Every structure is written in C-alpha cells, then in structure tokens.
Amino acid sequence: MTARRSLAKRIVVAFVLMTLVVAGVFSLTVVMSISYTEENYASSTMSKQLDDILTALDKGRPFHLEQDAQLYVRGPDGQPPLPAWLRDVRPGFQEIEREGDEQHVYAREANGTLYVLVQDQEEFEQREDVLYVVIAVAFVLSMLSAWGLGLLMARRVIAPVIRLSEQVQHREQQLTGAPPLAADYPADEVGRLAAAFDATLGRLRQALERERIFTSDVSHELRTPLMVIASSCDLMMAQGLADPRQLAQVLRIQAACNEMQELVETFLRLARVSDGEREEAEVTLAQVAGEQIDRLRPEAADRGLEFGLISEGEDAGRYPAPLLRAVLSNLLRNAIHYTDRGYVRLVLRPGGFSVCDSGAGIPPEQRESVFQPFVRGDRSRGDGLGLGLSLVQRICRRQGWRVHLGENHSGGCEFRVELAV
Numbered sequence: 001m002t003a004r005r006s007l008a009k010r011i012v013v014a015f016v017l018m019t020l021v022v023a024g025v026f027s028l029t030v031v032m033s034i035s036y037t038e039e040n041y042a043s044s045t046m047s048k049q050l051d052d053i054l055t056a057l058d059k060g061r062p063f064h065l066e067q068d069a070q071l072y073v074r075g076p077d078g079q080p081p082l083p084a085w086l087r088d089v090r091p092g093f094q095e096i097e098r099e100g101d102e103q104h105v106y107a108r109e110a111n112g113t114l115y116v117l118v119q120d121q122e123e124f125e126q127r128e129d130v131l132y133v134v135i136a137v138a139f140v141l142s143m144l145s146a147w148g149l150g151l152l153m154a155r156r157v158i159a160p161v162i163r164l165s166e167q168v169q170h171r172e173q174q175l176t177g178a179p180p181l182a183a184d185y186p187a188d189e190v191g192r193l194a195a196a197f198d199a200t201l202g203r204l205r206q207a208l209e210r211e212r213i214f215t216s217d218v219s220h221e222l223r224t225p226l227m228v229i230a231s232s233c234d235l236m237m238a239q240g241l242a243d244p245r246q247l248a249q250v251l252r253i254q255a256a257c258n259e260m261q262e263l264v265e266t267f268l269r270l271a272r273v274s275d276g277e278r279e280e281a282e283v284t285l286a287q288v289a290g291e292q293i294d295r296l297r298p299e300a301a302d303r304g305l306e307f308g309l310i311s312e313g314e315d316a317g318r319y320p321a322p323l324l325r326a327v328l329s330n331l332l333r334n335a336i337h338y339t340d341r342g343y344v345r346l347v348l349r350p351g352g353f354s355v356c357d358s359g360a361g362i363p364p365e366q367r368e369s370v371f372q373p374f375v376r377g378d379r380s381r382g383d384g385l386g387l388g389l390s391l392v393q394r395i396c397r398r399q400g401w402r403v404h405l406g407e408n409h410s411g412g413c414e415f416r417v418e419l420a421v
Helices: 007-058 122-169 189-239 244-271 285-302 321-337 388-399
Strands: 069-074 092-098 101-110 113-120 306-311 343-349 352-357 402-407 413-418
Touching: 007 092, 007 101, 007 113, 007 122, 101 122, 122 189, 189 244, 244 321, 244 388, 285 306, 285 321, 285 343, 321 343, 321 352, 321 388, 321 413, 388 402
Parallel strands: 306 343
Antiparallel strands: 069 113, 092 101, 101 113, 343 352, 352 413, 402 413
C-alpha cells in the first residue's frame, strides 16, 4: 500500500530525488573522467620516458630516471628475474599493487629483452583521494541543499493552497454573504481551484438556506393547528367528560400534541444553526430525565417492561430544555419500542447519561448506520421513518455533545451520551 504523503513532503522528495540523480551522475562522471585521464596521462608519459631510455641505451649514453621511478630489465634468458610482484606483468600500461601502494607499470619488449618502468604513485594517489573526498562532500552538500531548497519551495508553492484550505474550512464561508475566494488568487491552478470552491460553496449555501427556510416555515405553520388542538383538549377537559374512555382519548391526544409542540420547537431551534446563536441553558439533566420517565412509564408498562431511573452522581450542568428533551425522548422511545421483555433504564452520571435496554441488540457493523436518516432497525415493528436517531445525532453535533451506541454488558444496547465533551 502506497504511503500517503502531504504535498509539501512530495515536493521535498521530488527535489531530493532529482538532485540525487543529477549529482550522482555528475559525481560518477567526474570519477570516471579522473580515472580515464590518469590512465591515459600516465601511459603516454611513461611510454615517452621509456622511449628516451631505450634510445639512450642504444647509443650507449646514460639515461635519467625520475626520483620515484625504477627500471627493471629481464634478458632473453630470463635473467635477472623480475621481482615477485611483477611476475604477471604484461606489455603495456597497468596498475599493480605493491605492499599496499598502487604502482604505475609500463612494460615493453625489445629484441627479446623485457623493459619494465615502474612509477610510484603515492603522491598522486593522495591527491586523487583528496579529490574524491571533495566530490563526496560536494555530493552531500548538494543533497542537503536540495532538501533545504525543497522545503523552502514547498512552503512557497503550497502557501496559497494552505490559505485556501483554511478559508474553505472557516465557518463564515457557509454564510450567504461570504466573499468569493477566487478574487484573492491569480488566474492560475490555485485560482481555478478557488473558483471551483466558490461554485460548490454557493450551491451548498443555497441548499442550507432552502433547508433552513423550509424547516422554519413548516415548523412555524404547524404551531397554529397544534395550538388549536391543545386549546380544544383543554376546553374539553374543563367542560368535563363523563365517559372514561373519552377522557383517556382526550388525554392521549393532549400528550401527543404536547410532544409535537416540543418537536416543532426543536426543529425551529435547529433551523437557526446558521445564525450562530447560543442556546439558553434552561434545565438540569435530572429535571428532564424525571419528566421523560414519568411520561413514558405507562408506555413501558403496557409492554411489560421494567422502566426506571438510576443515578450514579449528580450533574451540575444546565442545558436547552427542548433539545435535551428531544434527545432523551427519542432514545427512550426507541429502547421501549425495540425491547420485547426485560428492562429499559436511564442511567444518569456527571456529564452525561446512558439509555440501556435488554433487547436483541444491534450488530456492530450496523451501529453507525442507525444514526443515518431513514434507517430503521427491525422494519417489522410498526410505523416510523427512521428519523429519531438521526435527529438525536444532529442535536448532539449542534450542541457539541457526543452520542455512541455500544453493547450493554447484560445484552441489548446502550446509547451513551456525553454532555460535557
């Protein structure tokens, strides 16, 4: 699997690899040129020197040898013998090692006699080693320079991209009056990317505005019929109902109306998410928990479930009543609806709460999907659009809370909500 690198790292790596190739080829070329020049220069010089020596010998004149040169002569009869380290010498130029030192050797055979000119190259080799060190140091410096230049260029090249990324991530860019991004950039690749972001963000703003207006309008329009239903129920209750069955039906209508009014208020508050308004902290967790337990206890009793409230510590925080009530109500109703036998418990603790049940549970691979809109658990269990848990997650994200679905230690599910994140 290919490792993922940031754009800056890829630019630096590209600079270093390019320099590695160029500096490597250049250094190798220099080393080969030095070796080739050394061999040709030494060969031609020693060949000319040996020519002068042979000419002097033919004329019976003395010849001059340089201080670091030696001449070995082996006659046709093999006498005197050559030193052991010259045993494998052959005509022409060659380099032979002698006691750890490189010797330049040039051999020529004339009239059955082998002449071997030896040149000590210790001083030359030392200079050559110094040159090799210089090449190695230059190679390392070029690599370091490429790395530093790569970092500098990477910062300069990706600076507009980083700036654009920060602008896109900024929350104000989702607002309707946000200035366009492309105006801050030249008409290059980054400018075209900024223009694409402008187009995408424009469509996103329009979609968010349509959703906000729709949610706000629908919620607002629902208030009137709900108020009519609530006032009618109050009037009927005030007049008195002799039939217990009629009274029970009116009470049921009144409870459903109150719940719908709370949902309408919740949707109205969620529709104002783009206004940046902070929700007013109105109630404690214990207050809302007690209300929901009392409200849903009859429904749990009808299903034969043990329904109760457990406190593991007092939570001192205060929260928006409609939003917290919507979260608790949806989680508790969901647990009651999907539990056939056993219990449903609301466990309070400092900074949050859990809704635990003894139902069939949800497989681990499906636990994330249950928070998506229109996703339901067991589809055979009556009506429902699958929006309850989606609404819970949306409220939690809006308020900075965290909701997590896990497995209850005794079976079933545990919805754990952290209010103090």
